Amino acid sequence: MSNATVVVVTSGKGGVGKTTSTAAIASALAKEGYQVCAVDFDVGLRNLDLIMGAERRVVFDLVNVVRGEASIKQALVRDKKLNNLFLLPASQTRDKDALTEEGVASVISELRMYFDWVICDSPAGIERGATLAMRYADEAIIVSNPEVSSVRDCDRIIGLLDAKTKVAEDGNRMPKHLLITRYDVERAKAGDMLATDDVVDILSVPLIGVVPESKDVLKASNVGVPVTVSDENSPAAKAYTEATRRLLGENIPVTIPEEKKSLLGKIFKGRAA
């Protein structure tokens, strides 16, 4: 019998990479041998199934479980490659009140018994779905792009994490990790994009990883295999794997992605050193 750590992956803003990050980190944890469940809280707009390549095997979903129409074990979809990785899909219902607080509480507490890690993929926004996704979390991964609107929305989410979660209501501080995604090395270097230090400075949340903008992420979603499994040597996969090791408590410095140097650049760099 396990007692899972429940992690919410959240951001406020849509399109920053919550689902991609959930899939990549859940897979990386499973590769380390842990029993992992990824839960899609984006009711009405589920996509984690697609990113994890499980879309054709979804039968029951989170709302069915919350309503008592299916058991958790019936609803869990096992990953094709990693047999210790499961997905609890969101439903496609348009009913906004499909999830109840009590229902989510009981699902999470049951998942805690079966798994080592429960990774909750939050919907965008600050409404019911997002607050329920973070409600019973033990830790939060805040996903931000190095861009003003994304950073501002993260700030709102941090406020909610410190006010609306069970951990906060019990008088404790929610442990938070900042994951910067879609980081473009060249643009950051040219001063056209917020640097990682700027984002960390502004949000005052410790950095768990910096994922470079990468074609491999799109390719991974095309084929429905998380990037940490499909292409583990790609820079994005390495960044996610590193972030996962930090989530596991390893104390390793964060690698800030660097520009790929041309052969000529390498020679000059070599001479200068």
Next chain:
Amino acid sequence: MNILSFFGKRNETASVAKNRLQILLAHERANDGSDALLISSLREDILAVVAKRVDIDPDSVRLEMDRTGDVTTLEIDIELPAARAS
């Protein structure tokens, strides 16, 4: 890489972004709705004072708060009736 970055002087929109965010978030974090309450109470008080001497339309008193860095300014705009103004 453009010529500016070559000489080390960078034309940074990123630093503008950082400054804007810092100011905005400092405000948003502190803002608990008390600003709106302050503005509307001040507006009522000002209206009452002016109405003692001049017959004005309540909508002709406008208050705006503006934050620039550490300084907050309050702009009060009162439009007097045409007869009085002359």
